[in-house]
Amino acid sequence: MNNILEVKNLKTIFHTYAGQISALNNISFSIGQGEAVGIVGESGSGKSVTMLSIIKLLSENGRIIEGQITFNGKDIRNAGEKEMQNIRGNDIGMIFQDPMTSLNPLFTIGNQLMEAILKHNRISKAQAKQKAIEMLKLVGIPSPEKRLSQYPHEFSGGMRQRAMIAMALSCEPKLLIADEPTTALDVTIQAQIMELMKELKNKINTSIILITHDLGLVADVCDRIIVMYGGTIVEQGKVDEIFYNPQHPYTMGLLKSIPRLNMGKERLKPIDGQPPDLIGAPYGCPFVARCPKAMQICDIKKPEYKEVGKGHGAACWLLYTKNRGGE
Amino acid sequence: MAAKDKKILEVKNLTKFFPVKKDFFGTSHSMVKAVDNVSFYINKGETLGLVGESGCGKTTTGRTILRLHEPTAGEIIFEGNNITEADMKPLRKKMQIIFQDPYASLNPRMTVGDIIGEPMEIHDLEKGSQRKDKIYQLLEMVGLNREHASRYPHEFSGGQRQRVGIARALAVKPEFIVCDEPISALDVSIQAQIVNMLEDLQASLGLTYLFIAHDLSMVKHISDKVGVMYLGKLIELADSEEIYSKPAHPYTQALLSSIPIADPSESRKKKRIILEGDVPSPINPPSGCRFRTRCRYSMKKCEELEPEFKEISIGHFCACHLVSE
Numbered sequence: 001m002n003n004i005l006e007v008k009n010l011k012t013i014f015h016t017y018a019g020q021i022s023a024l025n026n027i028s029f030s031i032g033q034g035e036a037v038g039i040v041g042e043s044g045s046g047k048s049v050t051m052l053s054i055i056k057l058l059s060e061n062g063r064i065i066e067g068q069i070t071f072n073g074k075d076i077r078n079a080g081e082k083e084m085q086n087i088r089g090n091d092i093g094m095i096f097q098d099p100m101t102s103l104n105p106l107f108t109i110g111n112q113l114m115e116a117i118l119k120h121n122r123i124s125k126a127q128a129k130q131k132a133i134e135m136l137k138l139v140g141i142p143s144p145e146k147r148l149s150q151y152p153h154e155f156s157g158g159m160r161q162r163a164m165i166a167m168a169l170s171c172e173p174k175l176l177i178a179d180e181p182t183t184a185l186d187v188t189i190q191a192q193i194m195e196l197m198k199e200l201k202n203k204i205n206t207s208i209i210l211i212t213h214d215l216g217l218v219a220d221v222c223d224r225i226i227v228m229y230g231g232t233i234v235e236q237g238k239v240d241e242i243f244y245n246p247q248h249p250y251t252m253g254l255l256k257s258i259p260r261l262n263m264g265k266e267r268l269k270p271i272d273g274q275p276p277d278l279i280g281a282p283y284g285c286p287f288v289a290r291c292p293k294a295m296q297i298c299d300i301k302k303p304e305y306k307e308v309g310k311g312h313g314a315a316c317w318l319l320y321t322k323n324r325g326g327e
Numbered sequence: 328m329a330a331k332d333k334k335i336l337e338v339k340n341l342t343k344f345f346p347v348k349k350d351f352f353g354t355s356h357s358m359v360k361a362v363d364n365v366s367f368y369i370n371k372g373e374t375l376g377l378v379g380e381s382g383c384g385k386t387t388t389g390r391t392i393l394r395l396h397e398p399t400a401g402e403i404i405f406e407g408n409n410i411t412e413a414d415m416k417p418l419r420k421k422m423q424i425i426f427q428d429p430y431a432s433l434n435p436r437m438t439v440g441d442i443i444g445e446p447m448e449i450h451d452l453e454k455g456s457q458r459k460d461k462i463y464q465l466l467e468m469v470g471l472n473r474e475h476a477s478r479y480p481h482e483f484s485g486g487q488r489q490r491v492g493i494a495r496a497l498a499v500k501p502e503f504i505v506c507d508e509p510i511s512a513l514d515v516s517i518q519a520q521i522v523n524m525l526e527d528l529q530a531s532l533g534l535t536y537l538f539i540a541h542d543l544s545m546v547k548h549i550s551d552k553v554g555v556m557y558l559g560k561l562i563e564l565a566d567s568e569e570i571y572s573k574p575a576h577p578y579t580q581a582l583l584s585s586i587p588i589a590d591p592s593e594s595r596k597k598k599r600i601i602l603e604g605d606v607p608s609p610i611n612p613p614s615g616c617r618f619r620t621r622c623r624y625s626m627k628k629c630e631e632l633e634p635e636f637k638e639i640s641i642g643h644f645c646a647c648h649l650v651s652e
Contacts, residue, residue, distance in 0.1 A: 042514040042515065042516060042517075043514055156605045156606075158605055159605065186380035186381055186541065186606075187380070187541065187543070187582060187585045187586055188380060188581060188582060188585050188601075188602045189380075189605070190585065190587075191584075191585035191587075191599060191601055191602070192601055192602070194587070195599070195601055213514065213515055214515075214587060214589075215515075215589040216586065216587025216588050216589040216594070217587045219587065219588060219589050219590060219591040219594045220587045220588070220594045239591045240591050240592070243589070243590060243591050244591075253516065254515065254516060255589070257515060257516050257518070257519040258515060258519070258544070258589055259519075259522075259544045259545055259547070259548040260544060260588065260589060260590065261543070261544050261547060261571055261583070261586065261588065262593070263548070265548070267523060267526075268519035268522055268523055268548065269519065270516060270517070270518075270519030270520040270523060271516040271519075272520070274484050274486065274487070274517075275484070275514065275516075
């Protein structure tokens, strides 16, 4: 499998009044062709910053200070704005969290859809319109001809998110990045959107990065999972490996803290404490303050990522101690 | 558990319409039927979960019970007294609410100590140093410490703020608390902390909860009974085990099947019922059964006749023509 995206040792920082925030610390991962990868983590864990670093839409106080981003065989870390404009929307499609704010209320849905299509393809307006209708049909919006001339406020939340997906897919991107695409939607609508994404993955073989905090969603849609905490990747592996053989205490804690429908009334096991503050230079493991298995070394030195099987690994000192008693 | 079987709260045919689209003269011609003829009761010490999609009226139900909205029709009976028209001030000591958004529900200009002390001020409870002690005690009860009393809300994380909101609700020693999506705004690893705390408080203080949420797995976990709402109607109500193992209404079935399961092999096995379309507007809901536009089993009868909310087995209520036959 060829990798469509490769990220190596990525470091992103933000300058704020309170000090420098290390939002990403040495992130490395890759996405294969036609693969769906879920990035899971709490707010502030760096999932969205990862995506924004890749597509170079970081806010002004954010900067990539180290690392490589290779997309489709080409290094795009130092790509200029012009080059990125050709990539965004064309090779990389994006779906943002809030469908209410990511569409322009002053333009019709058709107008916004066709803008993306016309920008990246040399086709006539009539052809672009045809394509736009096709896309709306693909994402399951009824009577697309009529819908094209409507404004975003005439669409419901689920419909808007579908329109966003249509827009993101209109140029048949090689990679689709969806940042919490269903968080603002209801569960029945969420199920519709997820079904649609799975279908599209099979139909046009797009690679998908699904950023979410919902472990249920990744279990359903993704092939692989990347677990992030405090700006680092603490574990990654195939879906089954992460769910049935987690290596990092954070992943274990996360899996235990969510209630399941088939579970009885037993008490939930939360992870104690609060997510870390990323201000200042990080040293030690970011999870150390909340880790039930923390050792002395965890406070002093940051654990390196270590593979435990093919494509499955975690960044935890426990993996370096020889006789770590079972789970 | 014997004392449990006492109704603490009962609502009968609760209805709340909001007027919309006022014309030039300020009279309005259409109504949002936010809550329409909803009846249920909660026993003392129990938790009733209320679930449904956004706009189904679950929050309005919670707020109308506390008379934060005046009901359009129906009765609210609390501890045997009809409170539909009563003066609420003395009752607010017994009925409290925890809000969804811990960022919006705390006054940024007040210290946490003042926020928790305010309900006592209003209700003239505990004065002077006694009040201070009570505030400290409440802070410790919700897992914060007394040093936090002099801090401001912005110094706290979301989970901690929600704890402050809970401490404020507990300040007047309430018996009944409406929890309006208390965990939706929190991170996954923090949600479990808050839910465990709510359960502990319920056990030690004998609280009764109306727990409103859209996270069905969390609702199942915390509730004794679960009610499902759709477009202002209560469509199914049963014990939480029962509703999850034997959902009767097609909407409940679809809702349950669309929850993503955090278990890949279960998730692969599961057959999903994907509902078509969106929730219709509550201003002009469909005739007959409100769910019929999205229902797979929709029949002619559903269009003509509104299904009755009937008991189909002991303690299991459902409003659907399919099951009432």
